[in-house]
Amino acid sequence: MKKRLRDLGEDALIARLLRGFPGGENLRVGPGDDCAVVDPGRGLLRLLKTDAIVEGVHFLPDTPAAKVGWKAVARVLSDFAAMGGVPEHLLVTVAVDPAKPVAWMDGLYRGIRKCLATHGGVLAGGETSRLPSGAMISVAGEGRVERKHLILRSGGKPGDLVVVTGRLGGSIRGKHLTFTPRLNEAAWLVRNLRPSAMMDLSDGLAKDLPRLAEASGCGFEFGEVPATRGCTRAQALGDGEDYELLFTVSPRRWIAAAGQWPKDFPQLSIIGRLCPPGQGASLAGGWDHFSP
Numbered sequence: 001m002k003k004r005l006r007d008l009g010e011d012a013l014i015a016r017l018l019r020g021f022p023g024g025e026n027l028r029v030g031p032g033d034d035c036a037v038v039d040p041g042r043g044l045l046r047l048l049k050t051d052a053i054v055e056g057v058h059f060l061p062d063t064p065a066a067k068v069g070w071k072a073v074a075r076v077l078s079d080f081a082a083m084g085g086v087p088e089h090l091l092v093t094v095a096v097d098p099a100k101p102v103a104w105m106d107g108l109y110r111g112i113r114k115c116l117a118t119h120g121g122v123l124a125g126g127e128t129s130r131l132p133s134g135a136m137i138s139v140a141g142e143g144r145v146e147r148k149h150l151i152l153r154s155g156g157k158p159g160d161l162v163v164v165t166g167r168l169g170g171s172i173r174g175k176h177l178t179f180t181p182r183l184n185e186a187a188w189l190v191r192n193l194r195p196s197a198m199m200d201l202s203d204g205l206a207k208d209l210p211r212l213a214e215a216s217g218c219g220f221e222f223g224e225v226p227a228t229r230g231c232t233r234a235q236a237l238g239d240g241e242d243y244e245l246l247f248t249v250s251p252r253r254w255i256a257a258a259g260q261w262p263k264d265f266p267q268l269s270i271i272g273r274l275c276p277p278g279q280g281a282s283l284a285g286g287w288d289h290f291s292p
């Protein structure tokens with residue numbers, strides 16, 4: 001029988017697609033992290049990111065269009081935050097069914113404007129196409145990060161604490177459309193706590209914690225997870241679209257700075273520890289676009 005995409009799974013598919021592409025001279029971080037990092041040689045590092053949302057997959061036909069626009073942009077801003085950076089310029093591509101009301105597009109762009117006005121970033125252009133049905137919004141962006149503030153998924157060390165912002169699970173009840181990208185929290189973290197590794201949580205802790213640990217060449221142990229009110233532990237681990245920050249930090253830095261975490265930020269929770277590779281726990285579940 002012909003092998004289908006769903007027989008492969010998302011991570012294996014992407015790994016297969018990426019074989020045989022040489023890195024560019026200035027490409028410091030290629031596929032595999034929340035953003036690509038380009039080093040222009042001096043000054044600030046450049047961050048590149050693209051992320052898409054699709055009707056029926058990330059939102060529904062009756063989801064208010066302004067919320068769709070907010071989500072499309074906020075997902076990309078969340079990835080800039082995960083690198084310790086800030087957004088600069090964004091390009092928005094919309095492919096949409098010509099039967100959609102004009103008011104739907106107006107609403108979409110109201111949401112896009114609101115998210116950029118609230119969190120920063122400038123609309124620099126885009127592209128528009130028809131789609132046989134539904135809608136797809138792709139947002140690509142560039143941002144910047146100071147060299148000393150760049151945080152990759154790969155910097156964790158055995159013994160580092162694993163920490164998460166906010167509460168996890170149940171985002172389908174609404175948070176997946178209205179979440180705050182953790183740009184302020186990330187800016188504080190890179191200046192004060194100096195995480196060793198960081199990413200944003202989009203596919204669920206069950207998927208994303210093993211990714212961070214593997215990128216860092218570590219195993220992981222974990223215990224209690226801060227669940228959203230009314231959510232089970234399984235939901236907190238597997239629902240996805242939390243858009244919280246997952247990071248690792250040395251116990252020494254944690255002791256020195258965690259006490260100054262601003263009171264108006266979402267809670268910080270230690271959920272585990274990195275350990276040597278091949279040791280510790282394993283996790284299964286979370287979101288996979290091509291789930292086997």
Ligand SMILES: Nc1ncnc2c1ncn2[C@@H]1O[C@H](COP(=O)(O)OP(=O)(O)O)[C@@H](O)[C@H]1O
Pocket residue numbers: 014017018030031032033034035051079202
């Ligand atoms: N079709 C693709 N071609 C090239 N790179 C891809 C493709 N899809 C995903 N990637 C890369 O694989 C990594 C994982 O993608 P994804 O899970 O979408 O990341 P994120 O959760 O940060 O949005 C990213 O670094 C991304 O750049």
Ligand SMILES: Cc1ncc(C[n+]2csc(CCOP(=O)(O)OP(=O)(O)O)c2C)c(N)n1
Pocket residue numbers: 051052056057058059060075172176202203239240241287289
């Ligand atoms: C209609 C609908 N069904 C399901 C979900 C849940 N959902 C959709 S995509 C996704 C995971 C995150 O999306 P992805 O495109 O993998 O984000 P990325 O990892 O690229 O940031 C989840 C939990 C949703 N938000 N809306």
Ligand SMILES: [Mg+2]
Pocket residue numbers: 050051052
């Ligand atoms: Mg993505």
